[in-house]
Amino acid sequence: MSSPAYNFAYLDEQTKRMVRRALLKAIAIPGYQVPFASREMPMPYGWGTGGVQVTAAIIGPADVLKVIDQGSDDTTNAVSIRKFFVKTAGVAATTATEDATIIQTRHRIPERALGEHQVLVYQVPIPEPLRFLEPRETETRRMHALAEYGLMHVKLYEDIAKFGHIATAYDYPVKVNDRYVMDPSPTPKFDNPKMDNCAAIQLFGAGTEKRIYAIPPYTKVVSLDFEDHPFVPYRFNAPCELCGSEDSYLDEIVTDDKGGRMFVCSDSDYCEGRQAAGHTGSLISAPYKERAARG
Amino acid sequence: MANQNLRENDEPLLIADDLSKSFGKIIACQDVSFKLYPGEILAIVGESGSGKSTLLQILSGQQSSGQGRVSYRMRDGVTRDLSTLGEAERRFLFRTDWGYVHQDPAQGLRMAVSAGANVGERLMAVGWNHYGRIRAAASSWLERVEIDVARIDDTPRTYSGGMRQRLQIARNLVTQPRLVFMDEPTGGLDVSVQARLLDVLRNLVRELHLAVVIVTHDLAVARLLSDRLLVMKGGQVIETGLTDQVLDDPAEHYTQLLVSSILSP
Numbered sequence: 397m398s399s400p401a402y403n404f405a406y407l408d409e410q411t412k413r414m415v416r417r418a419l420l421k422a423i424a425i426p427g428y429q430v431p432f433a434s435r436e437m438p439m440p441y442g443w444g445t446g447g448v449q450v451t452a453a454i455i456g457p458a459d460v461l462k463v464i465d466q467g468s469d470d471t472t473n474a475v476s477i478r479k480f481f482v483k484t485a486g487v488a489a490t491t492a493t494e495d496a497t498i499i500q501t502r503h504r505i506p507e508r509a510l511g512e513h514q515v516l517v518y519q520v521p522i523p524e525p526l527r528f529l530e531p532r533e534t535e536t537r538r539m540h541a542l543a544e545y546g547l548m549h550v551k552l553y554e555d556i557a558k559f560g561h562i563a564t565a566y567d568y569p570v571k572v573n574d575r576y577v578m579d580p581s582p583t584p585k586f587d588n589p590k591m592d593n594c595a596a597i598q599l600f601g602a603g604t605e606k607r608i609y610a611i612p613p614y615t616k617v618v619s620l621d622f623e624d625h626p627f628v629p630y631r632f633n634a635p636c637e638l639c640g641s642e643d644s645y646l647d648e649i650v651t652d653d654k655g656g657r658m659f660v661c662s663d664s665d666y667c668e669g670r671q672a673a674g675h676t677g678s679l680i681s682a683p684y685k686e687r688a689a690r691g
Numbered sequence: 692m693a694n695q696n697l698r699e700n701d702e703p704l705l706i707a708d709d710l711s712k713s714f715g716k717i718i719a720c721q722d723v724s725f726k727l728y729p730g731e732i733l734a735i736v737g738e739s740g741s742g743k744s745t746l747l748q749i750l751s752g753q754q755s756s757g758q759g760r761v762s763y764r765m766r767d768g769v770t771r772d773l774s775t776l777g778e779a780e781r782r783f784l785f786r787t788d789w790g791y792v793h794q795d796p797a798q799g800l801r802m803a804v805s806a807g808a809n810v811g812e813r814l815m816a817v818g819w820n821h822y823g824r825i826r827a828a829a830s831s832w833l834e835r836v837e838i839d840v841a842r843i844d845d846t847p848r849t850y851s852g853g854m855r856q857r858l859q860i861a862r863n864l865v866t867q868p869r870l871v872f873m874d875e876p877t878g879g880l881d882v883s884v885q886a887r888l889l890d891v892l893r894n895l896v897r898e899l900h901l902a903v904v905i906v907t908h909d910l911a912v913a914r915l916l917s918d919r920l921l922v923m924k925g926g927q928v929i930e931t932g933l934t935d936q937v938l939d940d941p942a943e944h945y946t947q948l949l950v951s952s953i954l955s956p
């Protein structure tokens with residue numbers, strides 16, 4: 397039910413047009429960070445105001461919206477963003493990945509492969525992958541313009557020198573369409589391969605830093621690495637204890653104060669879908685040894 | 692082959708033509724011209740404010756000259772006017788075929804990353820993609836500048852002034868540049884630390900057949916390292932020649948003063 401006090405999806409039409417222009421430019425130059433005039437939203441920064449503005453600019457009355465935070469539809473953040481659009485745009489909401497036309501996310505990409513009818517909107521806190529080693533904005537822009545990306549490997553080199561392997565587990569840098577290096581921020585690197593050749597449109601909004609970037613459908617996305625230290629998507633080496641999944645990304649849940657813990661799918665919709673289809677997990681909370689899984 | 696090498700060494704690497712630059716009313720450098728040949732070491736000396744650093748920055752393309760031209764013979768043998776290079780080309784040249792050693796190592800190093808990554812950065816920038824090989828190259832360069840390889844994973848913040856300066860040199864030389872610019876590389880170091888740095892430098896430039904333009908106000912440094920000398924005063928080159936000749940038998944009165952005030956006990 398759209399309240400008369402708001403414009404459709406809260407943002408005024410002029411602002412939406414401005415965001416859409418930025419989005420079109422972002423899609424035309426995959427991985428390139430387009431500056432945009434980020435607006436105040438009726439929620440605190442850090443709550444995904446960049447993603448919310450992107451969603452507001454693309455959503456239509458017929459869309460079906462899903463919002464996830466850490467793979468879950470039920471966190472305060474996910475619930476309030478979903479409510480926000482149900483109220484201001486009157487759209488239908490869902491928790492089922494396959495039913496959604498727009499999925500706004502922080503941290504995760506759904507386990508279920510996305511389709512051409514879908515748009516994935518990422519909430520991004522820090523869009524600049526080079527920021528870690530180069531604080532000057534003028535310099536990082538020049539590096540992107542000239543495709544000078546040696547610095548990204550300096551970061552990975554430091555990881556290996558310190559930890560013996562590339563320890564970066566989130567915000568793992570990728571090269572998009574053989575050109576721009578991009579920060580998927582803050583998804584776990586386990587999800588990086590899902591960005592590659594994805595059928596859905598992927599849009600990234602950073603509110604505080606006022607940047608929008610995008611990956612068009614079926615675009616090459618490669619995680620940076622070294623020949624002798626190849627990219628490895630990390631996952632706890634255990635099956636989900638609720639649905640038995642061996643290949644989904646797991647959250648570790650502490651079950652008592654004696655070190656007991658269990659591993660369950662981070663993507664709750666995926667997990668529930670599997671359980672409904674009859675898959676079961678052990679439900680025995682044995683402590684599994686953590687290690688990297690290749691593949 | 693031998694003929695070609697001969698020709699390579701016969702042709703200048705860097706040519707300065709009539710360089711002038713002023714800041715408002717201050718003339719920082721005026722009508723400077725010279726040619727630098729492969730493997731040659733040119734020292735620019737002169738009192739503070741005489742325009743040495745300004746000239747070095749113009750030569751290395753970091754400042755534009757008001758007038759005149761700098762040309763460089765690229766690796767493909769073609770001599771190009773540096774002002775006609777695109778930004779990407781200029782930056783590529785700067786981090787492959789050239790080196791630039793700053794007086795303050797903090798300006799030339801990444802103080803927050805390890806020594807190994809500092810040395811490896813240029814290799815990664817030109818596409819090296821094998822950690823083991825990058826690390827091996829970094830180790831070998833640390834050795835060449837006499838830094839204990841055990842310190843490869845430490846940041847330069849934990850290094851002494853002399854070590855930082857030697858690390859800066861390794862970081863610059865790892866891509867085997869043909870030309871290195873240095874602005875007072877020994878400035879601010881103790882005499883004994885300076886001596887070691889100079890020793891390392893002298894060996895490396897000979898071994899690698901490096902051409903160097905070094906700015907210094909220390910005539911002892913110039914004598915030890917350079918083949919040729921360019922004496923500057925008030926932005927102008929007032930005397931130039933083989934280093935030993937100029938220092939032993941200065942033609943200009945100003946150079947005589949410079950030599951006597953600094954070299955005599």
Ligand SMILES: Nc1ncnc2c1ncn2[C@@H]1O[C@H](COP(=O)(O)OP(=O)(O)OP(=O)(O)O)[C@@H](O)[C@H]1O
Nearest residue numbers: 714717718719738739740741742743744745746908
């Ligand atoms: N950015 C600038 N703006 C104005 N004046 C400048 C600038 N850079 C240099 N100058 C002036 O140009 C002249 C030459 O300066 P430069 O730094 O080249 O001298 P220098 O020979 O390197 O001196 P030092 O030995 O003290 O480093 C000086 O009078 C200086 O004040």
Ligand SMILES: [Mg+2]
Nearest residue numbers: 743744745874
């Ligand atoms: Mg100076």
